[in-house]
Amino acid sequence: MLIDIDLLSQYGGFTETYGPSDVIFEEGDLPKFYYQIITGTVKLSHTNEEGKELIQSILSDGQSVCELLSFIKETYPVNAIAISECSIIMVPKTDFLQLLDDHHQAALDVRQFIAERLYQKFILMQNNASKYSNVRIKGILAYFKSLSENQSPYSYELPLTRKQLASITGLRVETVIRTVKKMEADKVLKIKNRKIYF
DNA sequence: TCATTAATTTGGC
DNA sequence: GCCAAATTAATGA
Numbered sequence: 115m116l117i118d119i120d121l122l123s124q125y126g127g128f129t130e131t132y133g134p135s136d137v138i139f140e141e142g143d144l145p146k147f148y149y150q151i152i153t154g155t156v157k158l159s160h161t162n163e164e165g166k167e168l169i170q171s172i173l174s175d176g177q178s179v180c181e182l183l184s185f186i187k188e189t190y191p192v193n194a195i196a197i198s199e200c201s202i203i204m205v206p207k208t209d210f211l212q213l214l215d216d217h218h219q220a221a222l223d224v225r226q227f228i229a230e231r232l233y234q235k236f237i238l239m240q241n242n243a244s245k246y247s248n249v250r251i252k253g254i255l256a257y258f259k260s261l262s263e264n265q266s267p268y269s270y271e272l273p274l275t276r277k278q279l280a281s282i283t284g285l286r287v288e289t290v291i292r293t294v295k296k297m298e299a300d301k302v303l304k305i306k307n308r309k310i311y312f
Numbered sequence: 313t314c315a316t317t318a319a320t321t322t323g324g325c
Numbered sequence: 326g327c328c329a330a331a332t333t334a335a336t337g338a
Contacts, residue, residue: 277319286326291321308320308334 115176116150116227117213117220119203125213127205132196138179143190145183148210151175154200155273158192159281169281171231172197172274174261182228184210234260242283247293250283252302255312268303272310 119127129152132138138149141160156179158171170192173179179194184207205213214221234257241253259270272279276294280287294310297303304311 275319276321287320288322288328289326 115152116178116223119150119152121213121217121220122148122150122203122205125205125209127203127209129201129203132200132202134196134198136196136200138194138196138200138202139190140193141190145180145188145190146207147204148181148184148207149179149194150203150205151177151179152201152203154202155197156200156202157195157197157278159195160192167281168284169278171235172258172278172282178224178227181224247283247285247289248297248302250285251279251290251293251297254279254282255303255310259312268311270312272312274310 132154138156139145151173153175155172155174157169158173158180159167159169161167179202180190180192183190214224238253238257242250244250244253254274255272258272258274259265262270264270274282276290277287279285279294280290283290285293294303294305298305302312
């Protein structure tokens with residue numbers, strides 16, 4: 115995990131649980147807490163002017179949620195919604211900043227985490243700018259797989275629905291389905307029982 | 313459990 | 326790429 119749970123607790127951290135589709139915070143809210151996922155999966159999404167959902171990121175065990183908002187004075191640019199049953203530790207923003215002042219290693223870890231996310235975001239944006247649907251999907255696949263320990267081929271089960279894949283890549287659901295089938299034919303991935311293995 | 317809703321898939325344009 | 330329709334899975338009363 116990013117920061118030790120006990121340490122977060124010492125700085126006023128408390129645990130909150132959320133069920134699937136529960137809202138953790140909404141776009142436009144003023145950040146008051148640092149959030150770190152103990153268990154579960156959370157999506158960061160934005161609904162565009164056409165009412166289509168764009169998933170910016172999917173976070174899970176051990177990761178922090180929009181921690182960068184602790185450092186600047188802005189409102190949240192995305193909604194944070196629980197996808198699965200979630201246990202999340204929340205630390206008041208000022209306490210969290212104090213924690214980073216007091217604990218150099220934690221500050222370094224957070225810096226490292228932010229740098230990695232930013233780097234990944236560059237890669238993902240470049241892939242998603244491609245006009246080829248298979249490039250966009252492959253980019254997401256590679257990204258998600260990089261988060262898992264399991265690196266052998268066809269053994270990673272993509273924890274996303276077709277619809278979510280479409281919401282991340284900005285493609286249509288139908289396009290995702292057809293592209294994924296083509297990719298299976300090209301042996302880039304496998305499909306078993308509707309699940310995508312990569 | 314049954315009914316309703318959401319997701320997936322196919323086919324036509 | 327868009328829309329409609331059919332099928333299947335998930336959700337909730």
